[in-house]
Amino acid sequence: MGKYVDLTPENFKQVTGSGVSLVDFWAPWCGPCRMIAPVIEELAEEFEGKANICKVNTDEQQDLAVEYGIRSIPTIIFMKDGEIVDQMVGASSKQAFVDKINSFL
Secondary structure (H helix, E strand, O other), X not given: OOOOEEOOOOOXXXXXXXXXXXXXXXXXXXXXXXXXXXXXXHHHHHOOOOOEEEEEEOOOOHHHHHHOOOOOOOEEEEEEOOEEEEEEEOOOOHHHHHHHHHHHO
């Protein structure tokens, strides 16, 4: 069973440095973030071994949120080999995330 990766400043570049990564910047108090949380967990299972599905708790990792210019949450950034290739702000459908990940694989 796949599980998303909780990112910290210590593991961020290592995890997102190769391959395709979806990074969900979220916070526990954010309603739309809680709405998409089950979708992120499903994506982690479906893309296990194909893409990194990751989360950054912006309350706990404020430095990462600042470094990546996160102004509102949820913000989902898509990375390929350590470079940001796209981003989405706000809750979206599971299919929108799937389509975006597949476009970078």
